[in-house]
Amino acid sequence: MYGNHVGLKDVTLSIDKGEFVFIVGPSGSGKSTFIKLISRELKADEGHIYVGDKDVVRMSNREIPDLRRSIGMVFQNFRLLPNKTVYENVAFAMEVVRSPRRTIKRQVPQILSVMGISDKAKNFPHELSMGEQQRVAIARAVINGPQVLIADEPTGNLDPETAWEIMKLLDLINRRGTTVVMVTHAIDIVNRMNKRAVTIEAGRITGDSKGGLA
Amino acid sequence: MFRGLRYTIRESFVSLFRSKVMTVASVFSITAMLLILGLFFLLTVNVNMATEGVKNQFDTIEVFLLDETTEEDAAIISKSLTSMDQVADVQFISKDQAMAEFRQRFGSNAYLLDGLTTNPLPNSLRVKLSDIQDGELVAEICRNFSGIEDVRYYQSEISKILDVTDVLQKGALIIIAFLIIVSVVVVSNTIKLTVMSREAEIRIMKNVGATNWFIRGPLLLQGILIGCISALIALGVTFFVYREFVATYGSQVAALMTMEMVSPEFMLINLAWIFAALGASIGAFGSIISMRKFLKA
Numbered sequence: 001m002y003g004n005h006v007g008l009k010d011v012t013l014s015i016d017k018g019e020f021v022f023i024v025g026p027s028g029s030g031k032s033t034f035i036k037l038i039s040r041e042l043k044a045d046e047g048h049i050y051v052g053d054k055d056v057v058r059m060s061n062r063e064i065p066d067l068r069r070s071i072g073m074v075f076q077n078f079r080l081l082p083n084k085t086v087y088e089n090v091a092f093a094m095e096v097v098r099s100p101r102r103t104i105k106r107q108v109p110q111i112l113s114v115m116g117i118s119d120k121a122k123n124f125p126h127e128l129s130m131g132e133q134q135r136v137a138i139a140r141a142v143i144n145g146p147q148v149l150i151a152d153e154p155t156g157n158l159d160p161e162t163a164w165e166i167m168k169l170l171d172l173i174n175r176r177g178t179t180v181v182m183v184t185h186a187i188d189i190v191n192r193m194n195k196r197a198v199t200i201e202a203g204r205i206t207g208d209s210k211g212g213l214a
Numbered sequence: 215m216f217r218g219l220r221y222t223i224r225e226s227f228v229s230l231f232r233s234k235v236m237t238v239a240s241v242f243s244i245t246a247m248l249l250i251l252g253l254f255f256l257l258t259v260n261v262n263m264a265t266e267g268v269k270n271q272f273d274t275i276e277v278f279l280l281d282e283t284t285e286e287d288a289a290i291i292s293k294s295l296t297s298m299d300q301v302a303d304v305q306f307i308s309k310d311q312a313m314a315e316f317r318q319r320f321g322s323n324a325y326l327l328d329g330l331t332t333n334p335l336p337n338s339l340r341v342k343l344s345d346i347q348d349g350e351l352v353a354e355i356c357r358n359f360s361g362i363e364d365v366r367y368y369q370s371e372i373s374k375i376l377d378v379t380d381v382l383q384k385g386a387l388i389i390i391a392f393l394i395i396v397s398v399v400v401v402s403n404t405i406k407l408t409v410m411s412r413e414a415e416i417r418i419m420k421n422v423g424a425t426n427w428f429i430r431g432p433l434l435l436q437g438i439l440i441g442c443i444s445a446l447i448a449l450g451v452t453f454f455v456y457r458e459f460v461a462t463y464g465s466q467v468a469a470l471m472t473m474e475m476v477s478p479e480f481m482l483i484n485l486a487w488i489f490a491a492l493g494a495s496i497g498a499f500g501s502i503i504s505m506r507k508f509l510k511a
């Protein structure tokens with residue numbers, strides 16, 4: 001609820017562990033709102049939202065950090081720290097959860113290699129292409145081993161080819177056991193990926209189909 | 215725990231240097247506050263010391279006895295005065311003692327007194343007060359005894375001095391309180407600028423699950439560091455200026471106030487504690503205020 005404006009209404013949705021789900025719908029339909037509710041950037045006025053067995057809506061503020069550690073977040077505009085190198089940007093996520101330095105030194109190069117950006121470790125975000133920046137953002141999102149990866153239009157700023165590279169990475173992450181929820185406008189990607197697609201229109205769910213959009 | 219501490223310390227220093235202009239600005243303002251505060255402190259401490267000195271000189275009431283008052287009568291008066299809480303001590307000064315003191319005060323000119331065939335000085339009681347505030351009361355009681363010639367007490371001079379120091383102390387307190395509030399506002403604005411300039415960073419920290427204390431830690435330390443740096447600068451400036459002042463004008467002031475000025479070394483130790491405590495808490499308080507709203511959700 002934004003003031004008097006209702007962002008989402010009567011939404012009932014269940015996503016299983018290990019699933020790959022697209023959230024699609026017109027602009028302003030409430031897709032980002034849905035994601036913010038899950039990560040408790042917004043607090044739902046009514047209802048229940050479970051991540052694992054925890055009810056996000058009834059969660060106390062003190063439990064929010066733990067919730068967010070179990071969710072990896074990727075955004076359209078990458079949200080990298082401009083004055084930190086690629087390595088530091090990813091390491092930052094581990095420092096925040098107070099990982100030991102030894103673990104950080106071991107795991108960051110590993111994930112950069114999985115994302116195919118090992119050679120960019122010492123570069124700053126502005127020296128990278130958009131696709132590379134998004135790879136860094138994904139590396140940061142998954143470095144702490146979240147249960148769920150939530151991506152809000154991760155390919156929105158990318159050309160089709162780069163977008164598809166990113167999709168392959170998300171698919172890889174999903175096949176390694178992480179649930180992936182991705183908001184997108186790119187119908188072609190949804191159909192090409194051939195995964196479950198949930199349609200939100202004007203704050204309500206109007207479609208839920210397996211194997212891309214019907 | 216130690217990992218968190220290391221991160222906190224590193225980040226606070228990094229952000230201190232990254233936002234150089236803002237750091238310098240707030241160090242400058244807190245230092246200015248502390249300098250003014252230090253000036254008032256030096257003033258009040260010195261005036262207080264001087265007042266204490268004056269009080270000690272004026273804490274005595276002299277009660278002159280009529281010649282026909284016997285020593286026994288004097289002892290009775292003395293006893294009843296001693297029994298009062300407001301009186302610390304009563305001393306009987308005989309005519310002869312008084313003359314001896316008088317001669318001593320004349321020093322080399324004492325021969326002038328040799329011409330006196332009789333001692334014109336009266337016997338007297340010297341009443342020492344427990345608290346100078348009760349002076350007028352005790353003086354009045356003394357006046358009511360029979361066998362008394364005169365009571366001498368420098369009441370009006372003393373109350374004037376007390377009034378002045380009272381006003382000075384209250385005034386200093388009000389100004390210092392005002393300066394503390396101003397400093398807190400200045401620091402909180404500086405930290406708020408830091409918070410705003412690091413908004414993206416803090417947002418990402420929250421996204422990856424940083425606790426509020428993890429985010430607050432470096433900012434809190436940054437505020438405390440700003441306060442401590444200011445305290446150090448203010449302390450140095452105050453100490454050297456005060457030492458110069460005492461060296462140059464100390465003797466003149468001492469002559470005027472009938473008291474030595476408080477030593478710069480004594481001031482250094484006391485101001486160090488006051489500045490450090492005040493600087494650090496102004497810094498900490500300022501940064502907590504600036505973050506309160508920001509870290510709500």
Ligand SMILES: Nc1ncnc2c1ncn2[C@@H]1O[C@H](COP(=O)(O)OP(=O)(O)OP(=O)(O)O)[C@@H](O)[C@H]1O
Binds near residue numbers: 032
């Ligand atoms: N902070 C806010 N205050 C008020 N209304 C908001 C706020 N954020 C979003 N809204 C409204 O809530 C509705 C849903 O917004 P949301 O951002 O979830 O849409 P979306 O589906 O993500 O759109 P897009 O595809 O353009 O990103 C919209 O009508 C939007 O205007």
Ligand SMILES: [Mg+2]
Binds near residue numbers: 031032033152
């Ligand atoms: Mg959106």
